[in-house]
Amino acid sequence: MTAPAVTSISDVSVREIATVEGRIVSITVEPRDAAPQLTARIDDGTGRIDAVFLGRRSIAGIEPGARVSVEGRVCAAEPTLRVFNPRFELR
Numbered sequence: 001m002t003a004p005a006v007t008s009i010s011d012v013s014v015r016e017i018a019t020v021e022g023r024i025v026s027i028t029v030e031p032r033d034a035a036p037q038l039t040a041r042i043d044d045g046t047g048r049i050d051a052v053f054l055g056r057r058s059i060a061g062i063e064p065g066a067r068v069s070v071e072g073r074v075c076a077a078e079p080t081l082r083v084f085n086p087r088f089e090l091r
Contacts, residue, residue, distance in 0.1 A: 004071060009047035012074045016027060019071040021091065025066050033038060041080070042068060042079050049074070049081040051088065068091035 001065040012018040022044030030037040038053040040062050051070045053059060062068070072086030 006069065009042070009044045009049050009081070011046070012049070014074050014076045014081070017071065017073050017081075019069060021067070021069040022049075023069055024062065024066045027062065027064055029053060038062065040068070042070065047081075049083060050064050050077075052082055052084045060074055061090045062088075 002025070006021045007018045007021040009020050009022065012020065022041065022042040024040045025043045025048070028041075032079045034054050036057045038056045038059060040051045041054075042049050042051060051068075069084040069089045069091060070083055071088075072083035075082045075084065
């Protein structure tokens, strides 16, 4: 099986499936009274994208400073691009 080609965040296309790689610069977790959601903001030096994990409040290894590769369908959300429930791999 061939690994998907990595695209720089500045070159991703909305509504297309993309694989990006970068460093997690921040984590946001929804409060306990809201539906579980963990958002990891990823920066690759060309831009930023949010990886949003619905139904999760924590994922082992997903923390600020970690290098990660994520793959999923890119959504346009103001002001940041997002990928919901992406396939991911810690680098």
